[in-house]
Every structure is written in structure tokens, then in C-alpha cells.
Amino acid sequence: MKGNRTRHQVVIVGGGFGGLQAARRLGRAPVDVTVLDRYNHHLFQPLLYQVATAILSPGDISAPIRGVLRSRNTLVLLAEARSVDLARKVVVSDGGEIPYDTLVLATGATHSYFGHPEWARFAPGLKTVDDAREIRERLLLAFEAAEREPLPEVQREWLTFVIIGAGPTGVELAGALAYMTRHSLPRDFRRVDTSKARILLLEGLPRVLSTYPEELSLKARKDLEKLGVEVHTGSMVTGVDDQGVYVGDTRIQARTVLWGAGVAASPLARTLGVPLDKAGRVKVEPTLAIPGHEDVFVIGDLASLVQDGKPLPGIAPAAMEMGRHVAKNIRRQLAGQPMAPFRYKDKGSFAVIGRGTAIGVLYGRFRLSGKPAWAMWLGIHITFLIGFRNKLAVLFDWAYTFLTGRGDVRLITSLHADKLPPILPPRPPEKVEAVRVAPVPGSEPIPVH
Amino acid sequence: MKGNRTRHQVVIVGGGFGGLQAARRLGRAPVDVTVLDRYNHHLFQPLLYQVATAILSPGDISAPIRGVLRSRNTLVLLAEARSVDLARKVVVSDGGEIPYDTLVLATGATHSYFGHPEWARFAPGLKTVDDAREIRERLLLAFEAAEREPLPEVQREWLTFVIIGAGPTGVELAGALAYMTRHSLPRDFRRVDTSKARILLLEGLPRVLSTYPEELSLKARKDLEKLGVEVHTGSMVTGVDDQGVYVGDTRIQARTVLWGAGVAASPLARTLGVPLDKAGRVKVEPTLAIPGHEDVFVIGDLASLVQDGKPLPGIAPAAMEMGRHVAKNIRRQLAGQPMAPFRYKDKGSFAVIGRGTAIGVLYGRFRLSGKPAWAMWLGIHITFLIGFRNKLAVLFDWAYTFLTGRGDVRLITSLHADKLPPILPPRPPEKVEAVRVAPVPGSEPIPVH
Numbered sequence: 001m002k003g004n005r006t007r008h009q010v011v012i013v014g015g016g017f018g019g020l021q022a023a024r025r026l027g028r029a030p031v032d033v034t035v036l037d038r039y040n041h042h043l044f045q046p047l048l049y050q051v052a053t054a055i056l057s058p059g060d061i062s063a064p065i066r067g068v069l070r071s072r073n074t075l076v077l078l079a080e081a082r083s084v085d086l087a088r089k090v091v092v093s094d095g096g097e098i099p100y101d102t103l104v105l106a107t108g109a110t111h112s113y114f115g116h117p118e119w120a121r122f123a124p125g126l127k128t129v130d131d132a133r134e135i136r137e138r139l140l141l142a143f144e145a146a147e148r149e150p151l152p153e154v155q156r157e158w159l160t161f162v163i164i165g166a167g168p169t170g171v172e173l174a175g176a177l178a179y180m181t182r183h184s185l186p187r188d189f190r191r192v193d194t195s196k197a198r199i200l201l202l203e204g205l206p207r208v209l210s211t212y213p214e215e216l217s218l219k220a221r222k223d224l225e226k227l228g229v230e231v232h233t234g235s236m237v238t239g240v241d242d243q244g245v246y247v248g249d250t251r252i253q254a255r256t257v258l259w260g261a262g263v264a265a266s267p268l269a270r271t272l273g274v275p276l277d278k279a280g281r282v283k284v285e286p287t288l289a290i291p292g293h294e295d296v297f298v299i300g301d302l303a304s305l306v307q308d309g310k311p312l313p314g315i316a317p318a319a320m321e322m323g324r325h326v327a328k329n330i331r332r333q334l335a336g337q338p339m340a341p342f343r344y345k346d347k348g349s350f351a352v353i354g355r356g357t358a359i360g361v362l363y364g365r366f367r368l369s370g371k372p373a374w375a376m377w378l379g380i381h382i383t384f385l386i387g388f389r390n391k392l393a394v395l396f397d398w399a400y401t402f403l404t405g406r407g408d409v410r411l412i413t414s415l416h417a418d419k420l421p422p423i424l425p426p427r428p429p430e431k432v433e434a435v436r437v438a439p440v441p442g443s444e445p446i447p448v449h
Numbered sequence: 450m451k452g453n454r455t456r457h458q459v460v461i462v463g464g465g466f467g468g469l470q471a472a473r474r475l476g477r478a479p480v481d482v483t484v485l486d487r488y489n490h491h492l493f494q495p496l497l498y499q500v501a502t503a504i505l506s507p508g509d510i511s512a513p514i515r516g517v518l519r520s521r522n523t524l525v526l527l528a529e530a531r532s533v534d535l536a537r538k539v540v541v542s543d544g545g546e547i548p549y550d551t552l553v554l555a556t557g558a559t560h561s562y563f564g565h566p567e568w569a570r571f572a573p574g575l576k577t578v579d580d581a582r583e584i585r586e587r588l589l590l591a592f593e594a595a596e597r598e599p600l601p602e603v604q605r606e607w608l609t610f611v612i613i614g615a616g617p618t619g620v621e622l623a624g625a626l627a628y629m630t631r632h633s634l635p636r637d638f639r640r641v642d643t644s645k646a647r648i649l650l651l652e653g654l655p656r657v658l659s660t661y662p663e664e665l666s667l668k669a670r671k672d673l674e675k676l677g678v679e680v681h682t683g684s685m686v687t688g689v690d691d692q693g694v695y696v697g698d699t700r701i702q703a704r705t706v707l708w709g710a711g712v713a714a715s716p717l718a719r720t721l722g723v724p725l726d727k728a729g730r731v732k733v734e735p736t737l738a739i740p741g742h743e744d745v746f747v748i749g750d751l752a753s754l755v756q757d758g759k760p761l762p763g764i765a766p767a768a769m770e771m772g773r774h775v776a777k778n779i780r781r782q783l784a785g786q787p788m789a790p791f792r793y794k795d796k797g798s799f800a801v802i803g804r805g806t807a808i809g810v811l812y813g814r815f816r817l818s819g820k821p822a823w824a825m826w827l828g829i830h831i832t833f834l835i836g837f838r839n840k841l842a843v844l845f846d847w848a849y850t851f852l853t854g855r856g857d858v859r860l861i862t863s864l865h866a867d868k869l870p871p872i873l874p875p876r877p878p879e880k881v882e883a884v885r886v887a888p889v890p891g892s893e894p895i896p897v898h
Binding site: 038039040041057058059060062063064066067070072074075076077078079080093094095096098128129130133140141144147148187188189190191408409410411412413414415416417420421422423 | 506521526582589866870
């Protein structure tokens with residue numbers, strides 16, 4: 001074994017599912033591992049929509065990366081990688097250059113606005129904790145604004161929600177929002193009936209959850225409609241602003257628009273100067289190394305690999321398997337052995353639609369829907385959650401939500417006076433009285449004691 | 450009873466401990482109640498320092514106001530009250546004027562920088578959820594910056610924390626931070642020893658927690674010092690900037706400064722045009738009404754009332770009692786009965802110092818400290834937490850923290866490249882090698898399988 005000064009330096013960029021697995025599996029290897037991430041926490045992204053819809057707290061689904069990676073050969077640094085210089089073997093970060101002997105890139109994907117970056121501020125997407133908080137705040141604020149709004153037509157706009165894209169994120173958001181408006185919120189409002197809120201799910205393709213078999217897409221659509229979601233497939237959004245969207249020439253007035261559509265690889269990929277696929281992902285060899293660069297691996301959503309004629313799916317289990325595989329190949333390289341090709345074993349995938357309903361495919365063959373699919377989805381997510389505490393805390397929050405039917409992490413923490421409508425006074429003028437829910441007729445004076 | 454059109458309108462400004470109690474007690478009275486708050490949630494402020502120190506999530510200690518106040522005569526509006534016009538009997542809000550028949554002001558207090566508002570951005574105080582997140586992010590970021598920092602003298606500045614003011618908030622923050630640096634964090638860092646972090650608690654008065662008996666102040670000081678906090682009493686801060694503070698002419702270099710000092714009443718008080726005390730609180734009659742205005746009540750931290758020669762303390766139990774009392778007086782007024790004077794019954798108060806230690810006074814006579822005081826503090830806080838879910842979630846988080854010794858809501862969710870130092874490369878130049886913790890000597894190559 002070499003001395004410390006010349007230990008082999010493995011640099012891993014990204015503390016998501018792939019990067020974390022790679023780092024863990026190298027925790028006892030004779031290398032120095034440096035993990036860079038621009039956030040200090042690993043995020044269990046599959047449940048992020050539950051933060052956005054006020055069911056879970058951000059802390060429930062995240063864990064500090066340095067708390068997870070406590071091997072003494074592993075250094076965790078809060079830093080943003082800006083580019084990679086393959087020739088000089090350095091990662092250029094916001095804190096300077098970090099040299100590597102072996103590099104693992106696992107910076108994942110972000111949302112793409114199909115060439116319309118100006119839509120981003122009107123229709124936030126869901127990738128980070130701050131994204132989830134922003135969406136949560138917008139959703140909650142819309143109901144608060146509706147309760148204040150004196151004009152019925154504007155009130156309807158506040159109670160109209162458009163979700164663009166019916167992939168897993170869009171479907172999850174639509175389903176959770178439908179539940180929120182129909183079950184959690186109605187009793188809390190006096191002037192508006194939140195159960196009348198319109199939730200429109202717009203999808204450009206002919207069906208929802210289009211990576212699943214057609215039969216399951218149809219079931220998902222029916223379940224969404226049963227929950228109260230208006231599903232519009234084949235509906236390409238052509239414009240987004242702060243008061244609604246255009247689908248072709250049709251205008252939909254809505255004060256809240258959310259983005260669940262396109263995915264684009266992290267921009268770090270473009271700095272490599274190697275071939276990328278259409279979504280900007282790095283085309284990798286079956287070993288997961290970049291062609292011609294056996295010292296640079298790319299994994300997770302940032303990697304593009306075709307297996308049996310199909311691209312690998314951008315889901316957490318695939319990223320985790322790749323992370324483990326890269327750790328194995330690095331150890332093989334160090335031992336002078338040839339690298340092994342990666343083979344993804346598809347155990348299955350699930351998409352949740354709403355409380356008590358989901359769809360899923362197991363081992364590429366068994367198709368599930370409704371309650372059984374949801375029960376499996378629940379079990380899988382609890383099992384995979386990293387860290388003891390998170391599991392129990394999430395179980396607890398979920399149990400509460402199901403017992404009471406109310407998500408309760410309803411926090412608006414910033415001030416929004418600029419966005420809110422004028423208030424209909426508690427004693428409103430005669431003509432708009434109709435908007436108002438009548439006060440309790442049966443309430444009696446209580447004797448003073 | 451009058452018809453709905455002319456129901457008596459009670460407007461309550463503020464959804465804190467006082468406002469919430471008043472609204473609840475009027476929930477079945479023959480009045481319309483409107484509650485205004487600029488936030489949508491009630492905050493259990495006594496535990497906010499645990500959010501700031503990454504032990505609890507904001508959702509654990511807050512509850513949506515409209516979820517708490519679900520009586521059908523009660524309307525909750527997200528709105529900021531800007532002034533009160535006593536002559537015209539309207540509250541001027543960001544959404545327009547809201548007329549009242551009876552007004553209850555319960556907007557509490559904010560921190561005061563003793564005439565130095567420019568210190569606020571260098572030394573954040575702790576009143577809102579966003580304040581707590583800001584402090585949490587600054588604390589966590591300081592350790593991340595220290596881990597990156599190549600220069601030992603700057604590293605020491607990142608590991609120096611100054612807390613100004615040794616009232617309950619300052620003491621709580623100092624104690625929790627000491628625990629964090631000594632117990633939760635050390636194993637997670639490689640290049641710095643967080644247990645060497647300096648925590649300075651600066652107090653202008655001669656002792657800490659000066660509203661408590663001197664004997665308890667001394668015990669608190671000893672406990673703080675045992676936890677690793679450097680307590681400096683009689684130390685008036687004369688300057689604050691982004692790299693430290695001045696105490697008189699003495700400079701203390703510190704990259705993180707927190708504010709736990711002065712309290713000032715909410716600025717709404719000044720718009721009333723009635724006599725205020727030195728801290729800007731409204732002087733109220735024993736009925737809790739403003740002198741000469743029997744239709745306007747002021748409660749909680751916004752009210753100034755001297756009882757038995759002593760001002761009422763600005764604590765949650767006092768605010769809650771005042772809220773209940775005002776509801777009673779309003780019902781008496783409606784029934785044509787004379788109002789009752791308020792009498793605060795001091796059941797006691799506690800200040801927590803750190804894990805397992807606190808001080809407290811019960812019924813003005815029994816003095817507690819150490820573990821017994823802490824156990825009582827714990828029980829009282831759990832009992833008072835509003836809402837079933839919160840109680841259990843907090844219990845759970847606390848239990849976790851005590852079992853593992855680690856707070857785990859360690860979230861940095863914004864990007865801070867501009868604030869972070871350059872990175873000492875993983876393979877640093879010879880001369881600074883000493884800064885680095887040596888890699889594991891005993892780690893062996895793992896056979897590839």
C-alpha cells in the first residue's frame with residue numbers, strides 16, 4: 001500500500017442517490033474520497049412532492065451528507081463544481097481546482113423549460129428543498145388570496161391550478177393537490193369552497209405517465225379524474241405568464257402554475273467536451289466510464305446508457321446501482337483487474353397518484369394499480385429512506401395525515417402583501433354578501449361565568 | 450339577539466398565544482370574529498431556538514392559524530395590520546380598511562438593536578420561522594466554511610460564535626450551540642475540530658438571565674461554562690460587522706454573530722396615539738382596555754401593565770391568560786355587565802440552558818435548577834404545545850436527539866458560493882499538511898468480489 005501523500009484521490013461530484021452509494025462503497029477502500037455537493041444534504045427526492053403539498057417537512061426527507069458519509073477516508077465539502085478539465089484532471093469549483101485521479105460525476109438532472117427559461121418564474125419546478133418550499137408557499141398563498149378576494153371571477157382564478165406535464169412529478173402534485181383541496185382544507189375556509197378548486201393537468205403527449213404501459217396510464221388517468229383532476233392530454237403549452245397559460249390559442253386563467261415537465265441533465269455535462277445525448281446526458285461505456293477516459297465515470301440521471309435497446313430510466317434505484325458498480329470498478333482498477341460492464345436489473349417502478357392509489361410494474365412483467373400498487377409504493381419508499389430517524393418521522397407524518405386527512409406543515413413564512421388582493425371587509429356591502437358563507441345560524445349567546 | 454347583518458364585529462390582530470386564546474374563547478359567542486395575521490401559522494416561539502440549532506423542523510412547532518380556529522363565526526385572514534384609526538374604528542391593513550366594533554391587539558414584540566438597526570444584517574435575531582432558518586443556515590455554513598478554509602487564523606474566525614444578550618434566547622442558543630459543537634458535529638468533520646469552537650455569550654448587565662433570582666443566574670452561568678460557553682457579563686457591545694464585534698475597544702473576530710438582546714413592541718402600537726412605555730408597549734387599564742377606549746384591548750407582549758409594583762412578564766402564559774380574560778370582558782360588555790380587572794397568576798417560569806439543565810421558579814417561591822428544572826421545563830413545553838401532532842412529532846425529534854446526541858435537521862438550502870472560502874485541495878501542498886487530519890492508517894484494501 002502506498003503512503004498517505006500519494007493515496008489515490010477519488011473525487012465524487014454530487015451527493016444524490018448515485019454519488020452517495022459510490023462514496024459509501026469506497027469508505028474502506030485504500031483511497032482518499034472527496035465528495036462535493038453544492039447543498040449540504042442528501043434529498044430523498046421521490047417524496048419531495050409531499051413537502052410541496054404540506055404533508056412532510058423538508059427535514060423528514062433529507063439527511064446531512066457528512067452525517068451519512070462518516071468513513072475517515074472521506075472528506076465532504078460544500079462546493080459547487082463548475083467544470084471539469086479532463087486533460088489536467090481537475091474539477092473546477094467555486095473554491096478553486098480540485099485534482100483527481102479518478103472522478104465520479106453524479107450531478108443529476110434539473111428541469112427544462114423547452115427553450116423557454118422565462119417561464120421558470122411563473123411555473124416553478126420541483127428539484128430542491130427550496131423549490132418545494134416555493135411551491136408550498138404558492139399553493140397556500142393562493143387559498144389565502146382567494147379568501148381575501150372580493151371579485152368572484154378573480155377568486156376563481158386563485159382557485160385554478162395548472163400543472164404542466166403528466167410525468168411522475170406532475171401526477172403526484174396534481175393528486176396531492178386534489179386531496180388537499182377536497183379533504184384537508186375545506187373546513188378551514190369561510191368565504192371560499194376549496195373543494196371547488198380546478199386542478200388542470202396538461203400533457204403534450206397522448207397519455208399520462210407515458211413511460212408506463214398504456215393500460216396503466218389509462219387507470220392512472222381515471223384515478224386522477226376520480227380525485228377531481230381535469231386531465232388534458234395532447235395539450236401542448238405555448239405560453240406561461242403570471243395569470244395563466246396558453247394551450248395553443250386557448251387561454252386558461254390561473255394564478256398558480258406548476259412545472260412537472262422536461263428534464264435536462266446538469267449543465268456540468270457540457271463542460272466535459274464529450275458526446276451527449278439529446279437531453280444533455282453524457283454517453284457512457286458499459287463500464288460507466290466516459291469513452292476514452294477510464295478515470296472518469298458518470299452515473300445516475302447524468303449518464304446516458306442504452307441497454308437491450310432501451311435507455312436506462314432516470315430513477316433512484318438505477319442511480320444507486322450505478323454508484324455501487326462504479327465503486328466496484330474503481331477497486332478493480334486499483335487491483336489491476338479489468339472493469340466489469342454494468343447491467344441494470346429492473347426490479348420495478350411505481351408512480352403514486354393519490355392517497356391510496358398508484359400504478360407500478362414489477363420485474364418488467366407484473367402490473368399493479370390502485371391500492372395494492374400504493375401499498376407497495378409505500379413499503380418501498382419507507383424501506384429506501386436513508387437513515388433511521390427519517391423513516392420513523394415520515395411514518396409518523398404519514399400516519400397522522402391518514403388518520404386526520406390533513407397535511408399540517410402549512411407554512412407561509414415570507415411576507416406577500418404585494419401579491420395579495422384587497423380584503424372584502426368582514427361587514428361587506430350588500431351586493432357581494434352572496435359570496436360569503438353565512439355565519440352560524442344556531443350559535444347561541446354563552447352565559448358569562 | 451341581533452340579525453347577522455349587524456352582528457358585533459370583533460377584530461383580533463395577531464395569531465400568537467394571546468390572540469389565539471382570545472379568538473378561541475369567542476368561538477361560540479354571538480359575535481363575528483376576524484383574526485388577522487401576516488403569517489398563516491401560529492408559532493410555538495419558546496422552542497424556536499431548537500429550529501435555529503437544527504434539532505426541530507419548523508413544522509414541528511407551528512400550526513396553521515385557520516386550522517386552530519375553525520369555529521364558524523371566525524374568519525381568518527392573511528393580512529398585515531399597518532395602523533389603527535381609533536376615531537373611525539378601523540384597522541388599516543395591506544388589503545384595505547377593516548372596521549371593528551371591538552378590537553384586540555396582540556401583535557407582540559420584535560427584537561430591538563438599541564438604536565443600531567444596521568447591526569440587524571450582521572447579527573440576526575430570533576422571532577420568526579425565517580429568522581430561525583437564517584440562523585440555522587449561518588451556523589451550519591460556518592462549519593462548512595471552516596472545513597474548506599485553508600488559513601488557520603480564518604478557520605478560527607469561522608469557529609468563533611458570538612451571541613449578544615444573555616436573556617432566555619441568548620442562553621438557549623449558546624447552550625444548544627455548545628452541545629452541537631461538542632457532541633453532534635465533531636465526527637462529521639475531517640479538517641476541523643468543532644469541539645474547539647469558541648462560543649462567547651456577551652451580556653451588558655452584571656448577570657445572565659437577570660429576571661431570575663441571583664442564585665439561579667449564578668447556577669445558569671456555571672452550567673453554561675461547563676457546556677463550553679465563555680460567558681462575559683458587564684460586556685456592552687459597541688459595534689457589529691460581518692467579521693466580528695467590538696466590546697468597548699476590544700475587538701472579537703467572529704464570522705457568526707447572533708442577536709438575543711433587546712425586545713421592542715410591535716410598531717403597530719405607535720400608530721394608536723396613546724401612551725406607551727419605554728419599550729413601546731401600550732399602557733393598558735387593569736381591564737386590558739386602552740384608557741378611554743373600552744372597545745380596544747391590548748394583550749400579550751404588546752401590553753404594558755404593572756401589577757403589585759412589577760411589570761407583567763412578556764411570556765406565553767401571561768399572554769394566554771390575557772387572551773382568555775379579554776374574551777371574558779368582551780362577553781361581559783355584550784351582556785351589559787361591568788368588565789373585570791385582570792390578575793396574572795404567576796405559576797412560574799423556566800429558562801433552559803442546555804441538554805438536561807435549566808433553571809426555574811415555581812409560584813414565585815420554589816427555585817429549581819439542573820436536571821429537575823429541565824425535566825419540568827420539558828413537561829411544561831410538551832403540555833402547552835398546541836395540537837396533537839406537534840406534541841408527538843416534537844417528542845419524537847427530542848427522543849431521537851437524546852438517543853443519538855445529534856440534531857439532524859441540518860439543512861442549508863440556498864447557495865452560498867459568495868460567502869465560502871477557497872478550498873484547500875484534497876492533496877494539499879506540503880506546508881499546510883498539518884491542518885489536515887491524517888487519513889486512516891489502518892485501512893486495508895478490500896478484496897473485490
